[in-house]
Amino acid sequence: MSQQPVLLPYADPAFVADPFPLYRQLREDGPVRRAVIAGGLDAWLVTRYEDGLAALSDPRLSSDVQDASDPRLIKQLPRFERESMMSNMLRSDPPDHTRLRRLVSKAFTARRVAGLRPRIQEITDRLLDAVVPAGRAELVADFALPLPVTVISELLGVPADDRHDFQRWTDAMLVRGERLPDPVVVDEAWQQMRGYLTKHLASKRDRPGDDLLSALINAHDEERRLSHDELIAMSFLLLVAGYVTTVNLIAGGIAALLANPDQLTLLRERPELLPDAIEEFLRYDGPVSPGIARFAREDVEIAGVTIPRGATVLVASAIADRDPARFPDPDRLDITRRDNGHLAFGHGIHYCLGAPLARLEGQIAVGTVLRRLPDLALAVPPAELSWRPGGLRGPARLPVTFASPGDRAG
Template sequence: MGEPIVLPHEDPAFVADPFPFYRRLREGGPVRRVVTVRGMEAWLVTRYEDAREAFTDPRLTSDLRGATDPRLLEQMPSAERTSAMRSMIRLDPPDHTRLRRLVSKAFTVRRVAELEPRVQAITDRLLDAIIPAGRADLIEDFALPLPVTVISELLGVPLTDRDRFQEWTNVLLTQRPDRPDPEATDWAWQQMWSYLEGLLAAKRRDPADDLLGALITARDRDQRLDEGELVAMAFLLLVAGYITTVNLIGNGIVALLAHPGQLKLLRDDPGLLPNAVEEFLRYDGPVNPGILRIAAEDLEIGGVAVPRGATVIIATAVADRDPAEFPEADRLDVARTAGAHLAFGHGIHYCLGAPLARLEGRIAIGTALRRLDDLALAVPYEELPWQVGGLRGLEHLPVTFTPA
């Protein structure tokens, strides 16, 4: 297979638009050896059919401890390393099955659906604050505070603690993989872990009708979540349900601003919003290039031999642009039926928070389009600052609109 291909994260053109590079990778083969932004070698699964199958292949494990490259764990801050091992996303059956079943009893479709009026109210309040100025940073002023407020309320974080909660969350989620700061990340993880332990203890003493309260009482016959699993689950719901939603909202809005015909189509027909959210997830999803697995044994993916212990990236961002699955895959089309995308994964690890992300994305983007007249970028598209590696989202989204 030759030398691995270095993903060019230092190239501003790649950071702004990695998809032409990804297209060449996909056209070159179903699995490509690459060097990631952290300098580690990985096997990138590039095609839709292979990626979908990889998500359900039991030979690809979510447990990172089997990786041949020890740096995969060593580069994680120590606090994250410890808690990640209790997290549902890093476990395989039967442990994953037990945790998923317990959490599903608390994090129900009904609980998410009941949030719709509150999500709308938070969205309107945030827009009320920026509309008079006629300009805003739609990440800092809108896309970021919306999901952190929603997840805080869902978990039952007291209003008086939310500033600290958001401070720790921002430290955790704004770390650049090419410029890691393990001390700051370790501090934030430890603060958050200690805080959640205390919050869970308080909710045991004084039960509340929120998600943490429901997780505490969730039972499956004689099984319950233990203390470490509860804290790890709260972490997972926070992190997975926060930054991915920020990126969904930001990426969706900027995609529309870069495609004025699609923006007009969606404004003229708001009934397309559910379709549009799926298309934003497919076209420029919040995780990039994809989701990590470890080869638990020697195997083949798409006819390519992958050795035991190899780090495998199921490249959802690349697979969701595969023209074999999505005709004219590089074209944004808000009327497209794109529900088969892999942005939320597939199989037993399919994102538990997907209904909440969809709800927030639909309300946030739809309300912004309805209320922000003459919405336009305040800087050239080429100057927008994108996150580097692992996730795909904007650090800032400066816009203008007609003040009211």
Template sequence: MNEPIALPYGDPSFVADPFPFYRRLREEGPVRRVMTGTGHESWMISRYDDVVAAMSDSRLSCDFRDSADPRLLTELSSDQGGLARSMLRVNPPDHTRLRRLVSKAFTARRTAELAPRIQQVTDQLLDAVMPAGRVDLVGDFALPLTVVVISELLGVPEGDRDGFQEWTDTMLVPRSADQTDLRRMEEAGLRMRTYLESLLAARQAHPGDDLLSALIAARDEDQRLDQEELLANVFLLLVAGHISTVDMIGTSILGLLTHPDQLKLLRDDPELLPGAIEEFLRHDGPSSPGVARFATEDIDIGGVTIPRGATVMVAIAIAGRDPARFPEPDRIDITRPNNAHLAFGHGLHYCIGAPLARLEGRIAISTVLRRLPDLSLAVPFDELRWPAASLRGPIQLPVTFDPS
């Protein structure tokens, strides 16, 4: 196979719209060797059926210790932020045990009970910007909304939330891939870890009616969740429940503003909103190009042998636009039937927070459309900025509306 092709994160046009580049990769074959933005070689799987199969293949491990790349091992074993022992990076039986314990605390009832509070915070944030007729729907709306929701769910005190938001943004939304940015990411991860350790100690001493206290109770009852695992999974819930939902809200509203026919459809029939959110997750979801796995043995995919120890990029973003699965995949259609996208994953590692993300998205987007008349982008589309990272969404979303 040819030399790996570099993902061109230094090219602003790629960062703004990577899908033409992704499409060429998919058309070249079922597996393509690529070089990531951090300089690591990966074997990219990009066709829908292959991606679904890969996400259920026990030979593709989530544990970075199965990687043969010594640089990757060194970087990830430093455990920036504490994810190494989370559900995200372990395989069964540990994954099964951890997911069961977290699910025991993160119940459907607990999620549903958040709806009135999400609506209240949404309205308060919009009340504050209504007189101006202009707002950044990321920085002034989606970010603070998701920070409040995940903080209250987990029991993060109000006075600590600004620090949490800053650390999360630094860790997960780098503006570039240079060494200075990488050092800032590492420092933010260490600060977050230190903070979470102190928060856990406080909740262990004084439990409350929050998810963190429920996780501690589940751990103490079952005696099968150690302190490092508890810390790692709290960290995962914090960051996954925050920035990816911001991206989903921002990208969905942007998609509606740049596709007025779809916006009109939704305004005419608000009941289409749940399907619209699924379509935006398929078309341009928060994870791009996808998630990493590590081959525990030689694996053949489409006639290509991926060697044991290789890093495999399971490219869910590219699979979401596979014409073999989605007719006219580059076209946004909020009425698209049978929209089995993979933005929340598939199989054992399906996102445990997907119901909460969907709930926040429905309330946030519907309220924006109802309360901000004549909504439109305040800048040309090509002036929007996007992160040079694997999480994708507009960094700002400046809009104008009729304040009356």
């Protein structure tokens, strides 16, 4: 296996639109492959399913970026990641991770999430009510984005008037591509976000409600289980992670169906397949690409390759989830696929806490779109769809047409 690093070409629109030919080649080249990722950083890609599954549970691979040896990694981190991401459970290891996760896990149990179904359906129908008469929509801005933003905002007690601002700040902070974003723009967005969270948490402290942020404030003020920095970081993580990937799951899933008309027809005919369809969207073209970063605490051997201490390891879930050794005919979208143990939500102690909520939102969103928007079709040629580059994958825009009530009456 050649260890000449491969460059992930985020400046190439063809790669951004469809990275899977290159991903397939990387997997065929070998189970572990050096790569140059965004920002010119070096990483070791773990490209095969079984190796990725094991790596995500390996305690020698840390989630804490401070275990990375490349000084450029810390230096390139935007201020918001240095100040926030290092204090939350996404970038922590036990025992801190165990403590932080326990504080919020009760809000995302399957039973509690299931209780949100009527409200998620109500929000979904309201958003579609606004576009149905026109017979066309841009399904990211009109639907896939505001749905999870509204759901997580209500769960965290964020007023409706504030949601556009935090969404705008998040977009500025999370933009990724071949080049690093302007640090001035990113830092300004973070300062505004941090200032907003500080004021919002103060308001919640004065007037607590039956929401998750009020419970976290109690954990900080009375139980002393959460520091101030951790409280800010946890609030930020829940707001951002609560919607960003779900937007891509909904929009990406609909885009996948439009590109595979046989599967679209099958799902219309058999809506009971919706849960399986959501899992297949996550496997086939999930919202995180190429994968999940870890950092070697010590020299680690994976598939016969020694990865040095301090190296960045990218468990390439988007590549591993099309491993033919695990998934038959992996490049085909198949909503009837069984035994779909994909890695899109991770694995092990960092398995995505919001997975039940994302699944429910995805099922309701896609199912309702198919039920309420007959004759759904792209409004542009598939080659003209624009995709988000690097890290978080999904359509940037999804213009569609469909039969309006007037069309059906005529």
